[in-house]
Amino acid sequence: MKTLHRRRFIQTRALAGAAGMGGLVASLGLAWALVAQASHVAIERRGEGWRLYRDEEPILLRGAVGWSRFDALAAAGANAVRVGAQRQHLDQAGRFGLGALVGLPLGLPRVGFDYTDAAKVANQRERIRQLVLELKDHSSVWLWAIGNEPTIFATPQQRETLWKEVNRIAEMIHSLDAHHPVITVVGGEQWKEHLGELDAFCPDLDAVGINAYADMLSLPEALARQGWKRPYLITEFGPRGHWQVERNAWKARLEDHSTAKADFYRQAYEHAVKDRPQCLGSFAFLWGWKMEKTHTWYGMFLEDGSRTAAVDVMTHLWQGRWPTNRCPLLAPVAVTIAATEGGARGDVGTFRPGEILQVRVSVSDPEADALNVTWDLRRDVADDPRVGGDHEPLEPPIAGAVLESSGERARLRLPSSPGRYRVFVYVRDPHGGAATANVPLLCQ
Numbered sequence: 001m002k003t004l005h006r007r008r009f010i011q012t013r014a015l016a017g018a019a020g021m022g023g024l025v026a027s028l029g030l031a032w033a034l035v036a037q038a039s040h041v042a043i044e045r046r047g048e049g050w051r052l053y054r055d056e057e058p059i060l061l062r063g064a065v066g067w068s069r070f071d072a073l074a075a076a077g078a079n080a081v082r083v084g085a086q087r088q089h090l091d092q093a094g095r096f097g098l099g100a101l102v103g104l105p106l107g108l109p110r111v112g113f114d115y116t117d118a119a120k121v122a123n124q125r126e127r128i129r130q131l132v133l134e135l136k137d138h139s140s141v142w143l144w145a146i147g148n149e150p151t152i153f154a155t156p157q158q159r160e161t162l163w164k165e166v167n168r169i170a171e172m173i174h175s176l177d178a179h180h181p182v183i184t185v186v187g188g189e190q191w192k193e194h195l196g197e198l199d200a201f202c203p204d205l206d207a208v209g210i211n212a213y214a215d216m217l218s219l220p221e222a223l224a225r226q227g228w229k230r231p232y233l234i235t236e237f238g239p240r241g242h243w244q245v246e247r248n249a250w251k252a253r254l255e256d257h258s259t260a261k262a263d264f265y266r267q268a269y270e271h272a273v274k275d276r277p278q279c280l281g282s283f284a285f286l287w288g289w290k291m292e293k294t295h296t297w298y299g300m301f302l303e304d305g306s307r308t309a310a311v312d313v314m315t316h317l318w319q320g321r322w323p324t325n326r327c328p329l330l331a332p333v334a335v336t337i338a339a340t341e342g343g344a345r346g347d348v349g350t351f352r353p354g355e356i357l358q359v360r361v362s363v364s365d366p367e368a369d370a371l372n373v374t375w376d377l378r379r380d381v382a383d384d385p386r387v388g389g390d391h392e393p394l395e396p397p398i399a400g401a402v403l404e405s406s407g408e409r410a411r412l413r414l415p416s417s418p419g420r421y422r423v424f425v426y427v428r429d430p431h432g433g434a435a436t437a438n439v440p441l442l443c444q
Contacts, residue, residue: 038137038179039099043206043231049277050207050231052181054099054142061142061281062318063101065236066288069301070096073287076311077318080142082235082283085131090140099142101209101235101283102135103185104128106147106166109154110388115161128169129176136177143180144173145209145235149187149388151194159194163201170204185235187211188388189243195226207280209235214244216268220276234282237268238300238310242293242382248349250442252420253382255297257437259330262309269317284314291394293382294422296436302426306434327433328371331362334437335425340411350442356403357412361425361437369429375410377401380420380440418444 042053051058063080064073067089073081074096082101083089093100107113107124115121128146135141146166151159170182183205186194191210198208207230212219216237223232239261246254256264265284273282289299296302300310309327316322337349340356351357365371376397384392398421403411412423424438 038177039139039142040179041099041142041181043181043280047277050280052231052280059281061099061101061233061283063098063281064284064287064300064314066286068288069305070098072307072311074098076315078314080281080283081287082145085135087135087138090135090138094138094140098140100140101143101145101183101233102141103145103148104131104169106150106169108147108150108152108388109158109162110152115158115165121165125165125169125172129172132173132176136180141180144177144182146170146173146182146184148185148235149191149211150184151186151190152188152388159197160201163197167202167204170202174204181206183207183209183233183235185209185211187236192222192226195223195228199228199230205230207231207233209233211236211285212268212272213238213241216272219272220278223278228278231278231280233280234273236285237265237272237282238285238298239264242297248440250350250420252380252440252442253293254440255294255382255438257330257334258296258308258310258327258435259334260332262313262327265310266313266317269314274317284310291392292389293384293392294424294438295394296424296438297382302434302436306426306428306432308434308436312433325369325429325431325433326366328363328365328369328427328429328435330427330435330437331364334362334435335423335439336360336362337423337439337441349440350444351414353414353418353443354416355414355443357414357423357441358409359412359423359425360409361427363408363427363435365429367429369431372428373405373408373410374426374428375402375405375412376424377412377414378422378424380422382422382440414441414443 040055044051061080062078063082064078065082067083070092080099081093084103090100146169150162166184173182210232239256242253248254273279286298287300289301289303292298301307312323312326338358339351340358361373378395378397381395386392398415401412403413421441421443422438423441427435
């Protein structure tokens, strides 16, 4: 199947040449038809590794997961985006010259999808078939991804049944579309253990997509230990995950601030993607923002569209140069907090209900730009049990919590109700760059 992808492109180009020069208009029309139709993508073995080819040209996927700001993504040096199977997203990607890893919906055992239910499985397969037929000739389609982390919380028996159906779907897609490779995406804490299952049950997959966060720093070594010989691509990578960070004395998750996250993007890419012969490329997470444990944990942008240093780092990795104006940079200990009367008692960050706090951020700007600093206080919902990117409602700021703010300092009043809270700081420069940090507080 991999060889067939490339051979059909060569045959198509040969037929175009044989048509001759039947007039300028006809030639331009033929050229447009080739561009507007499906890209011809193949995965081929090269020595001890693998390479991805698009229209016979070798390519490393430089992408992000997202559904907006494709103009900024292309300007940063990316060539691809990971999206769902929606034509409007493919159209938007095409306008900015981006190829797409297209996600196809797959039922999840963790939310009740039963792969022993023949009718449900058949309906799902037909839905995927229709999506592939609808989208396969779109010029932005480069690869298909069957599902996203479908085996989280699945039993071994459920996984075997699921993987066998994934392979049947891969066979079906290949029969419908000989021009685009097919993968599935693994993630969660047990993804390494599932690679052997993919080898056993999914021979028709062209590669595997891996969602990895802190384990990016050991990913190639883990693949070698598991005996994985096939190609891989990183379908998500970003900051340390909420399940991977340290916790404080009362078990609150300690989110890294935006400057530390950006450095982790760099380390992750350089270790698991750059110069790795099995790796076909990667997709940074998330080109945009979302609520997942906090509203700042995974987004490379803030809610208002300000970019964080993760965007700057990926621009440097993709283009070999930094943006003209870089985001503000936070100190290793970015935020300090003290009560106005006597400071914190007991564990650091433990205060009384209604107490007034003095907060300060330590930040600098590479171009010495004037900075605007804002604060808010929110309930801490970082222990929300939902997984796999399932929707989480946005936690709003607590009205009236910020009493005053000036420069790098502010005064906050804690709520009168005991509980867990987080204080957030946002630092913005005049050029759309931002930095953010937060600290959990216990009010008792």
